Amino acid sequence: QLLECPTALRRAMWLSAAASALLLSLSARPDVTSAFVGQSSPAVAVRSSGRHYQYHAATTCSASSFSALHAAANNDDGEEDEDEESEKPANPYADPNYPELEFVNYDDPNYKIDMGIGDDFATPEEEARISSALSPEEADAAVEEMREDRRRRNDEFQFETYHASALKSGDSFRGEWEVYRTSSFLPGQEDRANEYGMPSLVKAKDVIRMVSSGRKVAVETESERRVDGERIVHEEVEWVDEDGEDDAASASKDTSEKAKEHEEFEAEIRSNKYWPDMLGPYDFRGEQGIMCVGNAYTICDAVPLIGDGDGATDIDGPFSELRTELGIFHKKMRMRLKLDYRIKESDKGSSPHPPLSLKSMTVCREGHERWPRYDRSQINVDNEATAALFGPPGAAGGLYDPPPVGSDEQATRYMMLDLEGGATTLFPHTIDQDPDAFNGNGWVASLDWTPGRIRYQVDRKVLGGTRIKGLKTLELSEVQGADADTYRPTDGGSDMRQ
Numbered sequence: 001q002l003l004e005c006p007t008a009l010r011r012a013m014w015l016s017a018a019a020s021a022l023l024l025s026l027s028a029r030p031d032v033t034s035a036f037v038g039q040s041s042p043a044v045a046v047r048s049s050g051r052h053y054q055y056h057a058a059t060t061c062s063a064s065s066f067s068a069l070h071a072a073a074n075n076d077d078g079e080e081d082e083d084e085e086s087e088k089p090a091n092p093y094a095d096p097n098y099p100e101l102e103f104v105n106y107d108d109p110n111y112k113i114d115m116g117i118g119d120d121f122a123t124p125e126e127e128a129r130i131s132s133a134l135s136p137e138e139a140d141a142a143v144e145e146m147r148e149d150r151r152r153r154n155d156e157f158q159f160e161t162y163h164a165s166a167l168k169s170g171d172s173f174r175g176e177w178e179v180y181r182t183s184s185f186l187p188g189q190e191d192r193a194n195e196y197g198m199p200s201l202v203k204a205k206d207v208i209r210m211v212s213s214g215r216k217v218a219v220e221t222e223s224e225r226r227v228d229g230e231r232i233v234h235e236e237v238e239w240v241d242e243d244g245e246d247d248a249a250s251a252s253k254d255t256s257e258k259a260k261e262h263e264e265f266e267a268e269i270r271s272n273k274y275w276p277d278m279l280g281p282y283d284f285r286g287e288q289g290i291m292c293v294g295n296a297y298t299i300c301d302a303v304p305l306i307g308d309g310d311g312a313t314d315i316d317g318p319f320s321e322l323r324t325e326l327g328i329f330h331k332k333m334r335m336r337l338k339l340d341y342r343i344k345e346s347d348k349g350s351s352p353h354p355p356l357s358l359k360s361m362t363v364c365r366e367g368h369e370r371w372p373r374y375d376r377s378q379i380n381v382d383n384e385a386t387a388a389l390f391g392p393p394g395a396a397g398g399l400y401d402p403p404p405v406g407s408d409e410q411a412t413r414y415m416m417l418d419l420e421g422g423a424t425t426l427f428p429h430t431i432d433q434d435p436d437a438f439n440g441n442g443w444v445a446s447l448d449w450t451p452g453r454i455r456y457q458v459d460r461k462v463l464g465g466t467r468i469k470g471l472k473t474l475e476l477s478e479v480q481g482a483d484a485d486t487y488r489p490t491d492g493g494s495d496m497r498q
Contacts, residue, residue, distance in 0.1 A: 151285065156227045158284035162292045163232055166329055167214040168368055173334055174239070175366030176373070177208040178420075179269055182429065184344055184357045196412040199429055201361070208266060209239040212366065219278070231278040238270055269362060272340060274325040275299045286471040287315045289324065289462065294476040296447075296458035300324045302469050305343075305354070317466040318353045318433040326460050327364075330451040333372065333385045336364035337425055337447050353433040353466065361427070363419055365389040388451040394418030395448040399426060400457045400484055401477050404493040406441045423449040435465030442472050455481040 134142065163169060183192035183200040193199050214234045221229040275290070276283055279299075283290050289300030303321040304314045320343050327336040341356035348354060365372045373386040395418070403426070405411045413430045427445040432438065442464040448457040461472040479487060 152225070152281075155281035155284050156225070158292055159227055159230075159232075159281035162284070162297055163214065163216060165295075166292060166297045166327065166334075167232070170213060170215040171369055172211050172213045173366040173368055174211050174371045175209070175334075175364050176371075177210050177269070178363040178365070179204040179208065179266070180361040180363075181265070182358050182360065184429075185342070185359045190344065190346065197430070198412070198415055199358070201415075201417070204266070208270065209371075210236055210270070210364070211239055212236045212364075214279075217278075227281050231280050233278065234273070234275050236270065265360075269340075269360060272323060272338075274301050274323045274338060276301065287469070289469045289471055291471055291474045293458075293474050294478065295330060295456055296326075296328050296474070296476045298324065298326050298458075298460045298471070298474055300469055315467075315470060317468060319356065319469070322356050322431070322468065324445065324460065326445055326447050326458060328447060328449050328451070328456050328458055330388075330454070330456070331384075332368040332370065333388055333451050334364070334366040334368070335389065335421065335423060335447070335449050335451070336362075336366070337427075337445070338362040338364065339427055339445065341431060351434065353435070355433060356431045356468075358427070358429045361417075365421065384452070389421040391421050393420045393422070395422055395424035395450065395455075396481075397485060397488070399424055399446060399448050400455060400479065401459075401489045402426070402493045403444045403446055403459050403461070405444065406438050410438045410441060421449065421451075423447065431468055432464075433466055433468060438464065440464040443468060450481045450484075453481060455479050455484050 180201045180203050183189040183202065186192075186202065189200070212235070214232050216230050217233050219229055219231050223229065276288070279290070284292075289298065289302075291298060301323050302314065302317070302319040305318040305320045322341040324339050324341075325336055326339075327334060329335075338361065339358060340360045340362075342359045343354045344357050347357070367385050372389050374383050399416075405414050405426075413428045413432075414426060415429050416424065416426045418424050425445070425447050428443050431443055442462050444462070445460045446457060448455070450456070455478070457477045459473075459475045459477075461475065462468050463470050463472050
């Protein structure tokens with residue numbers, strides 16, 4: 001939108017650039033941290049989880065135009081006092097990489113614009129009377145009430161967005177699941193690893209055809225908020241053909257012991273759940289590892305190492321099992337990455353915080369209310385999904401924006417894989433649960449996919465130690481696929497600014 005009025009321009013920049021500062025002051029929870037990152041290129045847009053602001057450089061004025069308008073808006077005489085500007089303290093919210101953006105510093109005692117004080121709002125005497133109307137305890141309670149209301153509205157937004165966008169309001173997705181097993185859990189191959197400790201990945205010969213959905217159900221509640229009386233129930237079932245046999249059974253008649261073991265493993269893959277049994281709006285606060293942003297989302301479930309926890313209410317570990325899912329949806333296509341972590345038998349009892357090792361990775365290529373690929377003999381059909389999901393492997397040039405993976409030692413815990421459909425993924429094969437491991441640094445899983453004109457990369461960044469279930473951020477980068485190499489980040493891998 002073209003902003004012609006200087007005042008309107010300043011307000012718009014405040015709404016987008018300073019929202020993270022305001023919201024961060026309202027809550028210290030991981031789910032409400034917000035990163036605002038601008039790009040000098042109009043082809044790039046970056047979003048961050050927890051808050052729903054996005055910035056497109058093409059929609060604002062140029063840096064020089066903004067500087068002129070901003071100066072006119074803040075100086076009635078049209079002249080800047082350079083001495084006063086040079087004496088201003090450094091703004092901790094400003095980003096030196098994007099000097100043309102105005103990051104508002106709310107710690108500045110001289111800042112009054114849009115703060116509800118000044119000539120347009122209340123005089124200092126009126127402000128004093130308002131403040132004195134509440135005791136310190138009442139003021140703290142009122143502030144906390146506002147914070148909680150803000151959090152609950154964000155919960156509702158996340159809950160409704162996940163159901164409407166990622167789950168298409170309860171419609172079914174039909175997909176082909178490609179399963180990889182790690183040597184860490186293969187009989188007789190537990191110690192099969194390279195010089196860096198990276199296990200081998202073994203791809204299953206056959207895919208599993210599955211039908212997935214997520215629908216809303218009503219629950220009893222005393223809350224006046226409608227969304228508090230709703231939950232999302234996920235369902236994933238294997239496709240059965242008209243003859244009553246599943247595709248895997250029809251494709252293979254092998255009855256060997258190895259085939260039987262593989263069949264049992266596939267049954268386990270189908271039964272594993274990656275979400276709470278009843279997913280509610282409060283599960284989107286970050287601690288549960290569940291969140292959505294733009295065209296991406298992530299969900300999580302875990303089993304505590306000690307106790308009878310159900311995984312839905314246990315936030316901190318250590319965990320005996322951890323399952324996370326990362327997904328990107330575009331039009332009638334969806335690609336999901338399922339990561340299943342367990343404690344190896346050799347690591348059980350070795351430490352109060354035993355490491356989690358990757359047992360399996362599943363790539364789900366799905367179509368909305370249709371199978372993701374058509375038979376080549378069919379004509380006059382939209383076959384875009386087949387090329388986007390089953391085309392040549394690997395994202396062009398690797399990950400668009402490689403995330404930070406910690407020290408060189410911690411980097412050896414990761415593995416990268418090119419996937420059919422022009423996708424690339426990065427994920428840890430071993431996750432340490434020791435709070436002191438790698439100085440408490442967290443972990444990240446990334447998926448880069450270009451299903452059409454736009455290239456997406458989603459990064460699921462979690463905390464370290466026993467808090468590996470909780471999200472630090474969920475970040476989504478979007479760039480024109482044709483311009484990705486031109487505007488590829490050159491920061492060497494860094495987190496979005498908080």
